[in-house]
Amino acid sequence: MREALSNPFAADPATDLRIDDPSLVVLSSGATTLVVAPQVGGSIAAYGERTNTRVLHWLRPATRAALAAVNPLQMASFPLFPYCNRIRGARFAFEGRAIDLAGDGNRFAHALHGHAWRTPWRVGARTATSVELHFEHVPDAKATGDWPFRYRASQRIELIGGALRVTLEAENLSAGPMPFGMGHHPYYPRTSNTVVTAQVEQMWHADDHVLPTHLGPHPAVDALARGMSADAFDLDNNFSGWARSATIAWPDEGREVTLTAESPFDHMVVFAPANEAQLCVEPVTNTTDCFNANEDSRERAGYRVLQPGETIRAALAWTPRRV
Template sequence: MRDVSLNSIPTIATDLAWLDDPVIAAGLVTLQAGALRAVLAPNVGGALAAFYEITPDGPLHWLRPAVPEAFVERDPLKMASFPLFPYCNRIRDARFEFDGATVDLTGNDLRFAHALHGNAWRHPWQVGARTESAVELQFEHQPDAGVPGDWPFRYRAQQRVELRDGALHITMSAQNLSSRPMPFGMGHHPYYPRTAQTRVHANVQAMWHADADVLPTHLGPHPAVDALRDGMSADAFDLDNNFANWSREAVIAWPDEHRQLTMTAEAPFDHMVVFAPANDPQLCVEPVTNTTDSFNAAGQREQVGGCVLQPGEEIAATLTWTPLRAS
């Protein structure tokens, strides 16, 4: 595992070199408030490309910054974070039953055996109102019966991204524009810098165990539940799991670097995903409104999450990431 100390964090000349590329920069929105910066890539799934702090030694990254290929390939998976609409994580075999009919999402992305992360992350977003420290992004989905696996419900998704009070705030909202009810879930998919000393703190009640396809099998105890409460090492387990009934607050800490990032969420972000694969530099702690495969999952609503939006109904909630450095 690569161990990055505070003194060895790459400078802006290397890890953010894409900011100096005029072609890439033309499609970016940079927000600033004091020393904090947030860079948005609306054309790449409405993703967040970087969230960092200006320091005398260069940028101090609170999220893993995008790599140059992310812009060329238009791949949100290589960004700092990206929005999940109208559901989070996987749907088994890309299909589910809803309102007496089968919703077949087969073919919506041939890279994956199961439908993944909805569809908003695969499309460009429109830039709306903007100030120096805030921007509104919008995506509207119009179903196309000629596109295999297209989401069959019309909806509008929005993100208001703002740097305020020393923190990053993202308000996510959606409205069902269909004439019929629509199953729904949303979330954000942040990647954090991962070192040998990284710790994740969260109060959770249980973990969804998963099969080889990373699809949930049952909700129950796991050593990670207690470890998270005490401050779990990112290397402690091989995780790609949902955790139920968290306190809607998690802390990602780098004790050797004397800093931490607190993520808080409003209801209905009542579920949390931890992606911390073994022998891998990736680390995600994701606030979501539904478990993986929630449209197929058997269980009570508070266990699986998600909801059904009636025609015209809207939903909105805010996520906040607050950095803290020891003086």
């Protein structure tokens, strides 16, 4: 009984997460509990609200096995630095310089999600409802495929009532300019009744490697505006012209959570593969492979360069609601 009271996930069939794990940071606000796993790439492990009968998970919760495996892809959400999604062949050119990331330990053929998600983050200031996480990358000239730019990143993760707010910040510590992008990669509970609603203008169509081919119309654009079933399409695509708000709803459960984002999180990724239980609606500053975009499409792709000493900072929020 004591465990059930102290750990809202103790009798939860969705996860066997133990919040007494000393490696975790647990935040609490009223009936809402947020679990942060700094050692697993600065990830959020769980975000749920306790009711009289169950825990309502606003993000898909991690399991004890996922924590033991230090697997960010099985967390509730993880940060994306210093770029989002894939880079074709793990290579791109920047200011006449060839950047090769193929040997940085990323096991994917196309460099994926940067590297900060595969590295422990340091815990900074914390309260009962907030925590700051810090990460600094110092390039290793002797390491094959290392990101060759030095930068500092931080996350401020906080509960404001039942809402979750994450503020991402990065500073270019290099002597020269640095290409850059950031985002967060949240997973949501997916059922046969899950609905995603968002205002977008166009979709980046992709090839078999999930790399963009062209920007154009798609039935998912109109479906999202009306409220799209998570099962409607086989999606792993970027959307442009995002209004920086998206709602993930479970109508049969009478609940929904709304994601809102500040600029420059002007792009949204929907990962809703057919015949799988995964669902991601991701706020990002850049589209897939934006560092290889040609000059005509760079602005549309969110291509961004931070000058020496320049800082970028923007917040995301998830606000739950019973309906």
